[in-house]
Amino acid sequence: MFGSFAKMLSKNKDIAVNAPCKGKMIDNSDIPDETFADSILGPTVAIMPSDNTVCAPVSGKIIQLFRTKHAFTICSQENVEILVHIGINTVDLNGQGFEALVNENDEVKQGDPIIKFDADFIKSKNLSTIIPMVICNESDFEQVNKINADDVDTHTQLFSIQAKK
Amino acid sequence: MVEISYVITDPxxxxARPAGQLVKLLSKYKCSVQMGTKENKVDAKRLIAVMKLALAQGNELFLVFDGEDEKAASEAALEFLKSNL
Incomplete structure (x- = not known):
């Protein structure tokens, strides 16, 4: 799907995955959902957001915007597959409080806005706005390292990923 | 080869969560697993592909298992589907 030039570049340096929004990184144990807290889906980080726009953590292609707009998946130019999930149990809001700013199959740049959400609305439904982000295909890579941080924005790197040799 | 089907009852x-749990469960088995609709199946061990199926309530889901532990995998999958979806 991507050119051999991109592949060649990715062999020589680690792949960076950045925070998908501004906020504070929290401990996974503070995510009120076992699946994310225990990293069942893959290496997981979580952000307590302080603004209402979720951005692309990498440059790549939008694979899926969930029907209910509470999550998206993106595949980076180096084929890292990432899930960004806005809030916990927000599938139950059925799309209310979320606005998609891109379409499936769009090519985006790291930091581009993807989904806007209404944090006050989500909170009014007694749901958490915590944003877990998951690397879905860890086994395709040599190593996936989580980088701890405190205050984050879309320039803060949260994963460093090594391609297989 | 073993094939099972299941109609999704969860509204x-x-x-994301059940998709991830199912992928995790299936990844424990050696057999290959294809999953999806009758016409469009994907590798059931790839989370991003399984989520992308975006199967809704009332859709019939098909899983095809092929390999030495296909029987055990299909039984575990069916049990998971019945209790979670």
Whole structure:
């Protein structure tokens, strides 16, 4: 799907995955959902957001915007597959409080806005706005390292990923 | 080869959490697993592909298992589907 030039570049340096929004990184144990807290889906980080726009953590292609707009998946130019999930149990809001700013199959740049959400609305439904982000295909890579941080924005790197040799 | 089918009853369909749990379960088995609709199946051990199926309540889901532990995998999958979806 991507050119051999991109592949060649990715062999020589680690792949960076950045925070998908501004906020504070929290401990996974503070995510009120076992699946994310225990990293069942893959290496997981979580952000307590302080603004209402979720951005692309990498440059790549939008694979899926969930029907209910509470999550998206993106595949980076180096084929890292990432899930960004806005809030916990927000599938139950059925799309209310979320606005998609891109379409499936769009090519985006790291930091581009993807989904806007209404944090006050989500909170009014007694749901958490915590944003877990998951690397879905860890086994395709040599190593996936989580980088701890405190205050984050879309320039803060949260994963460093090594391609297989 | 073993094939099973299941009609999704959860009004939320296969969203991120159950998709991830199912992929995790199937990844424990050696056999290959294809999953999806009758016409469109994907590798059931790839989370991003399983989520992308975006299967909804009332959709019939098909899983095809092929390999030495296909029987055990299909039984585990069916049990998971019945209790979670």
């Amino acid at each position: 939320r369909g296969i969203h």
